[in-house]
Amino acid sequence: MADRIRRLKPGAPARPARPGRLTARLRPVPWWARVTMIWAASRVVTTTLVLLLARVQGANPWTAASPGYSDFANIWDGRWYNIVAVAGYPSVLPVTIDGHVAENAWAFMPGYPAVVRLLMIVLDQPWAPMAVLVSLGFSLGSALLFYRLMLRVLDAPAALFAAVLFCVAPLSPILQFGYAESMYLFFLTLALLLLLERRYVLLFPVILVMAFTRPSGLAFALAMGLHLVQRRLGRQRDPFPVRERVVAASVAGFSAASGLAWPLIAWAATGSVTAYTDTELAWRSAYIGYQELVPFTAWFQSGVWWLGTPLGISVVAALIVGFTALLFSPPVRRLGVDLRFWLAAYGLYLLAVFFPQSSTFRLLMPLFPLLGAAAVPKNPVYRVALVLLAIAGQWGWLLLCWGVDGADWTPP
Secondary structure (H helix, E strand, O other), X not given: OHHHHHHOOOOOOOOOOOOOHHHHHOOOOOHHXXXXXXXXXXXXXXXXXXXXXXXXXXXXXXXXXXXXXXXHOOOOHHHHHHHHHHHOOOOOOOEOOOOOEOOOHHHOOOXXXXXXXXXXXXXXXXXXXXXXXXXXXXXXXXXXXXXXXXXXXXXXXXXXHHHHHHHHOOOHHHHHXXXXXXXXXXXXXXXXXXXXXXXXXXXXXXXXXXXXXOOOHHHHHHHHHHHHHHHHHOXXXXXXXXXXHHHHHHHHHHHHHHHHHHHHHHHHHHOOOOHHHHHHHHOOHHHHOOOOOOOOOHHHHHHHHHHOXXXXXXXXXXXXXXXXXXXXXXXXXXXXXXXXXXXXXXXXXXXXXXXXXXXXXXXXHHHOXXXXXXXXXXXXXXHHHHHHHHHHHHHHHHHHHHOOOOOOOOOO
């Protein structure tokens, strides 16, 4: 080899190495095929776990013992979405024996059940399998979009591993259940991608569908507002023309209006100005009774209910400080300012209105861009361990929140 190198004339280009037979035959796999294969493999793992749990599931309010997959995938709130799809919303709010608004369909947005209902009509099939099919389709779309989103802030290998983490995350079973999360994450990911690409006009229809799938309009409006301020302050190094300012501000206003639309629709349909908020409060009544909605108090109420005083308040305060510090940590800062704006806005929204209990895990799913920060380290031992830990987390979440054990108080 040394002799061959010495025989090269000075300045002569080196001969390229001859590719091996296998390398020569293999063509690069398109990014979408790689992500699809990851998604498919993850669904095999998750489906296996779900079927294992279904085999030992006893009779419950929704199914007989040992239900089939599609029936088991449509328990809990899946039944509410089913009700919305086939019966719509009540014009008279149901009340409890002591006169409070009871749990009812107004807590569930119409976007997801409308899509499933359309498929039920077109294919002449019942709710359960069509709900699973819609959720699976949107989960694949979400994985593909998430990879593209991560490519905006990470290199390709890290973006691909972020997609792996998205597909195997502890809450990923719900992406193939009769819940709206997969559809919501699809449109949220699309909205964040459009925001990073500054394609503001396309955000209008995406935000509209997103806001009628899961409550999110107000949080996205805040993220847009922060984006506007940041671009305005940085206009010397990053021009922000008047036309873009007007369109971006319009998107923020439209998102805020979309976030308020559903409570207004519930008011118009029922005659009660608090129809939506009273309905949402019914779900926390089992913990703290019926109370008024006072923003930024529910987390502290929950902390006291779970842990008492003063420990509960101290833990919530520590969580707030910890989450704030996380947003400024180096791995999260690599995600860029706009994704951090969303994380901050959604975190503030949850702090303002949500009462933490077992469904907290599901409500934290829109913070999924944090998976990009977890995907940055390239150590193979770390990555394998993280995937295995995530799969173990799936089984833990299924046992804790999805499986029904008598009078279960851990709804997903």
